Amino acid sequence: MSGKIKCLECGFEAHFLEPHLEKSCIGVRAYVEKYENAELMSSIGKMKLDELRAESIDNARKIFPIRGVFGVDIGKIKEARGYIRPFDQTPKIDPDYVFRKDLLIYVLYALENKNERVLLTGPTGAGKTSVIEQTAARLNLPVTRINADGDMTRGDLVGEWKIKGDSMYFMYGLLPSAMKKGHVFIVDEWDAAPPHVNMVLQAVLEGKPLMITETSEAIYPHDNFRIFATANTVGQGDSTGLYHGTNHQNYATIDRFSLVEYVDYPEKSIELKILSKKLGIADKEAIGKMISVASKIRSSFAKEEIRVTMSTRTLVNIGIKMLDFGDIAMAYKIAYLNKLNQEDKAVVGEIIQRIWGVSC
Ligand SMILES: Nc1ncnc2c1ncn2[C@@H]1O[C@H](COP(=O)(O)OP(=O)(O)O)[C@@H](O)[C@H]1O
Numbered sequence: 001m002s003g004k005i006k007c008l009e010c011g012f013e014a015h016f017l018e019p020h021l022e023k024s025c026i027g028v029r030a031y032v033e034k035y036e037n038a039e040l041m042s043s044i045g046k047m048k049l050d051e052l053r054a055e056s057i058d059n060a061r062k063i064f065p066i067r068g069v070f071g072v073d074i075g076k077i078k079e080a081r082g083y084i085r086p087f088d089q090t091p092k093i094d095p096d097y098v099f100r101k102d103l104l105i106y107v108l109y110a111l112e113n114k115n116e117r118v119l120l121t122g123p124t125g126a127g128k129t130s131v132i133e134q135t136a137a138r139l140n141l142p143v144t145r146i147n148a149d150g151d152m153t154r155g156d157l158v159g160e161w162k163i164k165g166d167s168m169y170f171m172y173g174l175l176p177s178a179m180k181k182g183h184v185f186i187v188d189e190w191d192a193a194p195p196h197v198n199m200v201l202q203a204v205l206e207g208k209p210l211m212i213t214e215t216s217e218a219i220y221p222h223d224n225f226r227i228f229a230t231a232n233t234v235g236q237g238d239s240t241g242l243y244h245g246t247n248h249q250n251y252a253t254i255d256r257f258s259l260v261e262y263v264d265y266p267e268k269s270i271e272l273k274i275l276s277k278k279l280g281i282a283d284k285e286a287i288g289k290m291i292s293v294a295s296k297i298r299s300s301f302a303k304e305e306i307r308v309t310m311s312t313r314t315l316v317n318i319g320i321k322m323l324d325f326g327d328i329a330m331a332y333k334i335a336y337l338n339k340l341n342q343e344d345k346a347v348v349g350e351i352i353q354r355i356w357g358v359s360c
């Protein structure tokens with residue numbers, strides 16, 4: 001029914017018989033001697049193997065120097081392993097991306113050590129997802145990203161039975177595929193997924209195989225498989241009131257992350273570089289003013305004087321609108337102020353007035 005083949009020795013069914021034969025049956029060599037011409041993999045298995053081969057052909061591992069590739073030194077790690085060429089699933093390089101030493105160090109550390117599982121938490125638009133993707137982009141690593149939300153199911157992660165004609169087949173979810181192919185797996189907005197679904201990740205976060213109970217298979221992680229998660233909270237509720245839709249997570253899942261870092265907005269000198277690169281301008285005075293407004297808003301938010309903060313994402317967007325419309329007040333309005341309630345709008349309007357001398 002499922003398109004699997006049967007072990008002629010014991011009747012066990014699988015797409016690949018070799019692991020079964022070696023681990024719990026008579027061994028591959030004895031099997032092929034005993035059952036000449038017997039198949040060792042199903043047609044689906046052959047297809048999967050061809051896909052994997054096609055991906056690894058022509059792509060060899062390559063050592064990249066950290067300073068040369070990322071433009072910064074990060075202490076002990078001097079080199080990182082990647083591939084000569086990008087895969088189809090390698091994120092596109094953002095040429096204007098500015099690598100932050102404080103984040104790059106953890107991403108590279110986890111890429112170099114297969115037993116590390118990283119959770120990056122922090123406010124929206126601070127650079128959590130992009131640092132993982134851009135690091136992978138520079139090293140030509142293949143990435144699978146799943147955007148978690150309240151409707152994410154176990155089937156999305158692990159896979160589910162599908163009907164085709166009058167037979168059924170198991171369509172693998174994103175996780176087992178990434179584990180088999182050795183991808184960098186990003187669970188984006190991890191805290192938005194229901195806690196019982198995230199519990200599927202527990203074994204994987206320990207470096208153990210993923211048990212697919214539906215097919216009685218154990219998926220062993222490829223040596224290059226890595227798992228990262230990003231989230232606005234640490235899975236213990238949102239104290240800011242900004243991140244509706246995040247869920248309390250099971251602490252046993254949280255406990256399995258081996259490296260957790262809080263990602264705040266970049267320090268001023270880095271944000272200055274990001275803005276000049278992304279906007280393609282060198283007007284230090286204007287960029288300095290934009291950053292001053294952002295840092296005043298962030299400190300007002302920290303003091304609980306206003307309910308929202310300002311992300312690097314928004315800062316870049318305000319800059320783009322300033323360039324496109326040539327009007328500072330309008331740029332602030334359409335890219336930021338119109339998202340705020342009346343009280344916050346008034347406070348932020350004053351900050352902008354003080355720094356830019358314009359009223360919004
Ligand atoms: N270091 C950086 N260099 C360049 N742009 C950045 C950097 N950090 C953040 N950004 C900008 O901010 C946006 C949001 O970053 P992202 O990583 O998606 O945030 P998060 O995952 O924390 O919500 C990016 O698309 C990019 O425009």
Ligand SMILES: [Mg+2]
Pocket residue numbers: 128129130188189230
């Ligand atoms: Mg993100």
